Amino acid sequence: MSYVAAIDVGGTTMKGGFVTRDGTIHAFERRPTPRADGPSAVVAAVSAFVADLARPRDGVRPLAVGLAVPGLVTPTHAVFSAAFGWRDVPASAFAADVPVPVALGHDVRSAGEAELAYGGDVRSAGDAGLAYGGDVRSAGDAALAYGDGRRDVLYLPIGTGIAGAVVLSGALYGGAGGWAGQIGHIPVRPGGVACGCGQRGCLAAYASGGALAARCGVDGAEEVLRRFLDGDARAAEVWGEAVEALALALTTYTLLLDPAAVVIGGGVSQAGEALLAPLRAALTGRLAFRRAPEVRASSLGALAGLMGAGLLGWRAVPGASGRS
Amino acid sequence: MSYVAAIDVGGTTMKGGFVTRDGTIHAFERRPTPRADGPSAVVAAVSAFVADLARPRDGVRPLAVGLAVPGLVTPTHAVFSAAFGWRDVPASAFAADVPVPVALGHDVRSAGEAELAYGGDVRSAGDAGLAYGGDVRSAGDAALAYGDGRRDVLYLPIGTGIAGAVVLSGALYGGAGGWAGQIGHIPVRPGGVACGCGQRGCLAAYASGGALAARCGVDGAEEVLRRFLDGDARAAEVWGEAVEALALALTTYTLLLDPAAVVIGGGVSQAGEALLAPLRAALTGRLAFRRAPEVRASSLGALAGLMGAGLLGWRAVPGASGRS
Structure with a gap:
């Protein structure tokens, strides 16, 4: 071998x-x-x-x-x-x-x-088009016109920090200088919590594993989750603010880049539905005139x-x- | 002919x-x-x-x-x-x-x-890489590694409303279902001003020509600009909030997609440096660990x-x- x-x-x-x-x-x-x-x-x-x-x-x-x-x-x-x-x-x-x-x-x-090569069922753009519903009756047409055969996905590992792999038309996108994907440092809460990067109100300052632990005064994000599930008030507050910060970032990403799916990975994604269910609800609630993309956990997990x-x-x- | x-x-x-x-x-x-x-x-x-x-x-x-x-x-x-x-x-x-x-x-x-075909000097990605300076000494290398020959630009016409043309690697990007570019409705101020789209705190609710006029109680954005330049306090407040909202949106766009340039068009862009100079300063101030892309007015203007x-x-x- x-x-x-x-x-x-x-x-x-x-x-x-x-x-x-x-x-x-x-x-x-x-x-x-x-x-x-x-x-x-x-x-x-x-x-x-x-x-x-x-x-x-x-x-x-x-x-x-x-x-x-x-x-x-x-x-x-x-x-x-x-x-x-x-x-x-x-x-x-x-x-x-x-x-x-x-x-x-x-x-x-x-x-x-790795997600693209091994991660399985990234849904087709045609599915995404059909999933838009409501009063936009020809959105399926839109998908046929623009989306056929493409794969447009945000892969978002949440570990000690947060960065994103921006997958557009089936390929990773690096930007003009190789700096694309810094979603962890977009200002979801202008003037909010100070971030280690020198800015304020960054997504990572609320939703990274490091921030979750630091804001609860514990050693790791797993402990924050454990306390949240046990009913601890401070852990619930910190967890809720992390979910809202992620929902704001994904609302922005969705409106800018219209992904078919968002795939959450990294250690924090191992919280599973305790993270994903409220995140889906918050994202849907923030999008007034279009459907949310699919939000799911990486099948590859932390590997x-x-x-x-x-x-x-x-x-x-x-x-x-x-x-x- | x-x-x-x-x-x-x-x-x-x-x-x-x-x-x-x-x-x-x-x-x-x-x-x-x-x-x-x-x-x-x-x-x-x-x-x-x-x-x-x-x-x-x-x-x-x-x-x-x-x-x-x-x-x-x-x-x-x-x-x-x-x-x-x-x-x-x-x-x-x-x-x-x-x-x-x-x-x-x-x-x-x-x-x-039209901007791509006729708009002239969209700077090369190599220039963008060299423009990153400070303590990142090999960012020119990064541009050479990732950026050669690409053109990565946000074209942002600001008229009655706001939408963006997302140009990635020299081509317009539509997303999975054709909905990409809705930068006018990203939540720059969570929980902020109500937008006609049904969401709150959207960029367009602060910075579109329609919002500028409505928030000042006048007929058009030109009149807001005139009052602002004449020293009117409410016009100055509304103009300043529009600039800040644009800076927040461009901070997010820059961190996500690393454009070489942002080209502002539409009627509101005819304000020229009264818009662009404070916008550049606010964008630079919000980006702690990377340079801002070039921000300029469209050479094609409202045509x-x-x-x-x-x-x-x-x-x-x-x-x-x-x-x-």
Whole structure:
């Protein structure tokens, strides 16, 4: 069996493993991300993880390594990461003495690619058109005129932070300079809560896992959810404000880009219907003259980033296209 | 000289004329849009305008008619228009007894096409990348990696209402069902001013020409501008809130889609630097970790819609591609 090694570097945890062409993960392993120890410590920890996974096992070496990191990323550099304090870290810093190709990519965009490749039933644009109802009787026509064969999806992993993979007409969209998808920092509450990015009222300041935990004074978003389900008043308030902030962001995204679906991933999406049911209701309530897109949890869950790192690795294998 | 006829149906005025392949407008004419007289009256007025322009002059008939209307539009139907109360008006209703092809299209999207075809210097994505500065030293690399040869622009005509033409990678983007670009109704002020669309806090409820006039209790946006420049306190307040609402919308658009430029058109854009200078400052102030895109006025001004209608017409001429 041939495989690549893959690592998804998150704000709290690094996930690693071997990924086959069909997206199956073997030898899954988690390591803590030593974020508190500074920029170089995180680079060193990633580099050590890469070196360990690139080593031969039973005489077989992975064909390549795919490495997904947050921030602004090019194939040659981790240009900028607020989470880790990175500035212009060259890809080679993560790949000392590794004799196979190491491919660097953006965590959320890679996860979006995995969602496209492995995530299953993204509904067709024709379905989306038919789903518009009410008094717009020919919206099916509109879908036939504009939407045939396209796939227009926002993939929104909610982890320690929030970014989005903007999938338009079946492909990831990067924008003029590669900065598209910063939905975590759109001002959903002008003048609202201060965000670590330097702005106020950002989506991430209400709805990221980091914000949920900090606003409740607990260690993680799971604990906020547990307290909310147990009836804790502060947790209910924080959870409700997160849902409203997400609904505002998705209202804006829907009106601007008319997606067929929004796919929520990342650790916070594991709350399931405790998140999705009130979010769907709030989004529908805010849209007065059009239907809401489908809002669902990622079928890949928190492993989408690792599977996306695998796709990065497969694309770096000489002669391989990266998709099975 | 061969030409097509073109009509741009606005909320207040219909503009019509003949358009040559290079976008030159001849025999320009304005007629009032009889919006207050109901849906059928507007259809009848448009139909009469089409018939008049399609008539031969000096023995020469236009090769086709391009007709740009607001709302949700397919090539066969004006599916929905809140402004006119239209539901499923077939294109044929506008083209009774006209012996040349009549092409129906969306006003803002057509204006965006005209901006792309005739609007001149949309900056290259490479320029945009180099314009990112500060501590992100390799952002030029990012532009080279992601942005080469693309044109990523928001074209934002501000007239009686507000919609946007979302230009991504050099092409207009319609979304899954043809509803993309509804930037006029994104919730920039959650819970804010009631909008005619049924939502609250929409961009258009603060910054459209209609809202500017209504909030000042005057007849038109020009009068609001005049009073603002004359030092009227209420006009200054309304103008300032419009600028802030636009800055919020453009902050969100920039973070989501990373455009190289935002091109403001429509009647309100004729305010020039009285609008653009404070808008640029407010947008820059709201973006903490990235530069703002270029914000400029459309070089086509309020004629972009008519030139776009001309492109619709040229595309309907048998054997023509629609661009010179």
